[in-house]
């Protein structure tokens with residue numbers, strides 16, 4: 001007989017100071033509001049924010065949906081660190097004060113909500129889909145495109161991205177150069193480059209071989225530290241740099257052979 005799942009236990013409650021730095025687009029300034037909240041060992045930052053909105057007249061604008069680390073929409077800065085509100089347990093922050101504010105690396109719209117237009121433009125620029133030499137295969141191919149476990153494992157960890165934008169927020173280059181593709185887009189570029197079903201590898205590398213793409217990365221590694229899905233964008237970018245360097249060397253040696 002299947003074992004019954006144990007309900008999570010609420011062991012204790014504690015009082016914490018909850019500070020919200022909210023952006024007001026009318027005055028283009030931040031307002032700070034603080035309150036004491038009773039939280040349990042199960043309360044997440046998102047639970048606390050929802051509780052505030054249910055009990056106070058002045059609502060905090062915020063974005064969320066799944067409440068379980070899947071949709072990527074509740075990204076914000078929590079106690080100075082970019083994080084998902086639904087995945088951040090209040091008491092595990094081990095601080096009597098929790099401060100939340102919108103991400104700084106994206107334009108701020110209102111309250112805790114940021115604008116993702118640029119983020120998705122960078123993402124789209126990577127052509128995040130499988131490209132085949134013969135696109136009509138999609139309709140005419142009679143069998144699956146087979147892939148070994150090893151071929152799948154080449155790209156699988158990079159396909160876990162939930163597009164939360166935390167890595168971009170943490171990236172020092174993205175914060176000063178809005179033309180830089182950023183860790184999320186570049187990790188997705190690697191995800192498709194490394195997929196054995198994709199046939200646009202060289203074209204992808206040519207596109208990525210610029211200062212606003214892979215060579216813009218200064219390898220601070222902060223993107224990978226904040227990623228809630230262990231995508232490791234910093235590693236993906238280094239793999240792209242290696243692939244570009246190898247492509248250049250191959251081209252150089254093939255030219256020499258022709259002489």
Ligand code: SF4
Pocket residue numbers: 072160161162163164165166167168183184187223226227228229230231232233
């Ligand atoms: S790579 Fe990680 S941090 Fe960046 S958008 Fe994807 S899931 Fe979020």
Ligand code: FES
Pocket residue numbers: 064065066067068069070071072073074075084085086087
């Ligand atoms: S609400 Fe979906 S990731 Fe947090």
